[in-house]
Amino acid sequence: MLEIFREIRQEIECLEEELRKIVSDADPLIKDTSIHLINAGGKRLRPAFSFLAGKFYNYDYKKVLPLAVALELIHMATLVHDDVVDSSMTRRNIPTVKAMWGNKISTHLGDYLFGKSLKLIAWYGNSEIARVLADTSVKMCEGEIQQLATANKADQTVRDYFYRIKRKTALLIAASCQLGAAACGAPESIRRPLKRYGHCIGMAFQITDDILDLVADQKKLGKPIGSDLRQGIVTLPLIYALKHSPERERLAEIVTGEEKSGEEISEACELILSCGGVEYAGRVAQKYVDNARDELKSLPDIPARRTLETVAEFISVRKF
């Protein structure tokens, strides 16, 4: 668990326990693959946001727990399906389910985990929770499909990029914040700024992820540098470089190539870095972080608010 989440250490421990419990009586194959996924870890960001958001109104962690588990299951399901699509063999330095069990299991396991989340969501009988998560899951797919449709295309705009990362990442984090509060019965005046905070944090988080794909320590990142580029995913630093690099024609040539060699990936990374693409993306991420912190100002000044501020700071300085 991230140190900044110490305020909700017990909640996250309950979450880990619930995640294990939920697959404990499943068939051996489902259990093994799910436990592998759960053990592979992750920051548990979405559950953490839902607990912290719940603290702003009539908090009882038991009211938030099923939602928190559902959010992490949805996130896990998308990761398993993404690994099928991206043919990823490791994630966070750990072999993927796809690498260990293959595409067939991964496809059904993703569906299974998603189905389990629906059971938890149905338990609430809260129409806001059901509607927001249904809408979010559709939009997440739209983002992924747009990513496939625009792979290896050099003529993408910042707007295309924002459309995509909002769907891929920001919406589920916004939903985590909004619905954590909703699960405790919080009014619109609390749910709305939390949702906006989550949106900004999600955008900043994904932009930082895309920067780290170019500049991180490969070991800490748990996957090779330039993975996005290799898959044809055009991220913000690259969009900047495709417009501002003196070598933008060469860069476009590499980006549009179907198969990219290791040398080409390195060359493209150099070109993006040398023209200031990473600094530009860093400034955009910082703007989202600032906006996220602004959204918190209308909320009650409780310890959870300070934690959410710290999360915002962490997003922009994180190295993994």
Add this chain to the structure above:
Amino acid sequence: MLEIFREIRQEIECLEEELRKIVSDADPLIKDTSIHLINAGGKRLRPAFSFLAGKFYNYDYKKVLPLAVALELIHMATLVHDDVVDSSMTRRNIPTVKAMWGNKISTHLGDYLFGKSLKLIAWYGNSEIARVLADTSVKMCEGEIQQLATANKADQTVRDYFYRIKRKTALLIAASCQLGAAACGAPESIRRPLKRYGHCIGMAFQITDDILDLVADQKKLGKPIGSDLRQGIVTLPLIYALKHSPERERLAEIVTGEEKSGEEISEACELILSCGGVEYAGRVAQKYVDNARDELKSLPDIPARRTLETVAEFISVRKF
């Protein structure tokens, strides 16, 4: 549309329209792939059952329509994901989404269609509908994963087979019947026999499907004979033959082989047929059909009941 469903011709026309409408404003890639799927057709069995079930209590097709669309979307989503898993290139003589657009699109498109169904389900704010469909979607995955786990295994029991086809097929058909009535506010005394009818029909339907995989006219079936066997799926006629065929050792040898030649598939089909495996499965299917018809007896004697009886008869004689 099947002739037996003429009673709900207009409802099915509305359904087709709604299916198209639901993807009409999507990104071009989502729209094209979805329309391809919708045009590929299908019997629209699940929506048909939901409309017919609705007729037993305070019927208004508008109350059932969102559910009917959601049921067909869930069914379509599972087909798209199954085609990824089975590497199927045609279905009903039409190229699959996987064959035309590949695994990546198929994975996300399945998730997208499933997400769209959730939006419709959330619209009801009916906890029975949400819970039954969440539970069904989890169990459907359990069935698919058990099918993968038991592929090419010759030591399966009739019980394993029933476990699997209940999850793969019968539960969603049972849910269609139960929830079609629930959407109109029908009491338990109507929902329960309809659910049981749907269960029996679903079991009979899948057993008949598995028989047709061995004996159908290949053109009418829209896929090669012996497809299940080729994929290592052990169906009821085969389970019977593995126990009763004088050549059961040879049959087990073929079944357990990882790669099966065309000659081996033909040989296995012959062995299953010659020992009476198909007749046995036919008798089991007929038993489910009889039970399905019995369940209808407690329901009001309206035209929809007669249609459901006819559907039961059709299941056991259908050739495609």
